[in-house]
Amino acid sequence: MDSSIKKKRVRGRLSREMIEDAAFQVIEREGLAGFSMRKLAAALGCEAMSIYHHFPSQAHLYEALVDRQISAIVIPDAGVPWRERIRIGMQEYRRVATEHPAFAPFVVVYRMNSPPCLAKLDSVIGLFEAGGFGPELSARLFRAASYYLMGAILDETAGYAKGPSAVTTVSDEQLARDFPSVMTAGAYFGRAGFDKTFELGLEMLLDEMERLRDSTNAS
Amino acid sequence: MDSSIKKKRVRGRLSREMIEDAAFQVIEREGLAGFSMRKLAAALGCEAMSIYHHFPSQAHLYEALVDRQISAIVIPDAGVPWRERIRIGMQEYRRVATEHPAFAPFVVVYRMNSPPCLAKLDSVIGLFEAGGFGPELSARLFRAASYYLMGAILDETAGYAKGPSAVTTVSDEQLARDFPSVMTAGAYFGRAGFDKTFELGLEMLLDEMERLRDSTNAS
DNA sequence: GCTTGACAACTTACACTGTAAGGTTCATTT
């Protein structure tokens, strides 16, 4: 057993950071649904309840993981043109979120109320404001961009590339016969197609942002 | 107790449709995470295991619920211009998904491999093909549009409007002081702002689709 | 009317979950 090896760990050496690191590992190994405090404890070589000394609940642990991920997003400074800043910001979010694919679905759905997350949120909305979008457009365009990001990351980390989750599966022959458009489109989906599709939608959104910005500033 | 009332139900009267109806109700009442086979059984006035006679597992039941929702999406027929068809199709998806808000997060993340879902998928991708987009653009634009839809629905059904999910919450005063851009943007979020933000992003995507279509067909 | 068979529903049981409550051990300070 691997656990017997880990059991060598002596007392008094647990820390929030160690627990977080192990949590990311266990989540990737077992999947988000397969994760549990007991499995995490086994990976750490301790008992489940010991973790509660460092995190009051599983929810608090998850929040710490989200905070760590969100904090890792790098926003370009004000010297860069607004369009580039927003593009890089969005690519950064995707990069960070897909770093731990199994955890990504949790991150994108998470309601970010913690100070570290709010700080990042604030700086991203500030990107739009600094770009010359008014308060309303800044808010709504940020939201629309987030929507796109959420879906893209979910598809990449929890979508078809992860195999069928549906209970009833359809054979390839039946797919080709009954659902030809799905079959054809399938060639552009999956692992290889993510980057290109993501960039396509990203540029579409940026183009429209630019158009909206120019038309409102002109009038 | 309500359960005592329901207990009047006689044997041999359970059906898949009854179970699905009750499941939607229980999910809305208890939330997706709070849903369980035992609670569903209580609502039906039967024991948990009786449900397994009609659905082999909870996953099968969930799939049936998804199938029912997806099948309710109405796609405009070929007489309508492509742009209108795609717009209405997307609005339809949103309408259906938000009909059972607590279940929506499950629907949007679901990998739709069942025949009813594949059929709908096929007809939607067909919308792009019929609109004059080539196979690759049809595939990628469908995906990009789906990304946006997923995020929009998740925000509406599981986002900030549902209250803070984070464990640590920040007071309004602190929000106004430390995160002014979030504060300002907040005015456009929430229940009242969903429609307008959704429509804004939707038209942005449709505009870009039109541009892409014209430029590829011209060259 | 009685029996039989089949199926729908119930009962029990198991392995798992998060975590409350309380007991133990160990490093540090006095």
Next chain:
DNA sequence: AAATGAACCTTACAGTGTAAGTTGTCAAGC
């Protein structure tokens, strides 16, 4: 050396999905 308090462990409980076995009920055939 004694005490203090943090760090960790043990036990227990109420909940989960569901496998396996049992009971109740109703319709068809005699």
